[in-house]
Amino acid sequence: MSSATTISEHAPVHRSGESTGVTNAKLGIWLFLASEIMLFSTLFTTYIVLRLGAASWPRGWDVLNVPLGMINTFVLITSSVTMVMAYAKAHEKNLKGFQTYMSLTIFLAFVFLINKGIEYSAHFRHNEFPSTSIFHAVYFTLTGLHGLHVIGGIIVNSTLLYLSKTDFEHPLFLGRVEGAGLYWHFVDIVWIFLFPALYLL
């Protein structure tokens, strides 16, 4: 038996997930999402404290565009469905299906941002800015930060769509799609809480 064989038999093998039960990529994305949960929880808590301490607070449905918010809610829910379908197609090694569903996810993210842009421009036309009131400061901060996360999702998903042309068969590609899918679902779930908190309460 050669010395090289002996070393390879006894050397520790660092396979992903050996000690944690999940792949390194999935552990990394969940750690990142944990930090994101802390960020949005802090902002939500700030919103609750400011609202409870305010002498008066406008009703969301009186000052915000509920139908447009409702449309955006369904747009994001649908985009989560297309995202998980893209992952399912990648799992089935169906490149065409993956590209179709990933393109749909990116398209729906743009639809969300366009609707948000329409909403923002209406506020600006009515001279409503973050400095107008505490309510507007909270509204623009929470929805603006969420919008930035949507833009981040578009960048990640577009990169994966581009890479699929060459790296679709790469052993790590599926894990990357799953990571992007987890991030996208997180962004969507934040909106599921933002919409009723700002528009309906």
Added chain:
Amino acid sequence: MSLKKFHLFFISTSLSLMVFIGGWVAYQFQMGKGKDWLGTGAIAVVGFILGLIYANWFRVKYKNL
């Protein structure tokens, strides 16, 4: 948590939102403004039914995802 499990959790949360919107429209009815939000309530009911059908289909179709 895998993407499949997180997706099912997300759909459950979305279904809860539909129930919340339904309750909110009922509250608006109590306040005498219900007619303005009838469309919103109808969309929430349809969304809830479609969501339930989809979640059931997804669980069966992608059992091994």
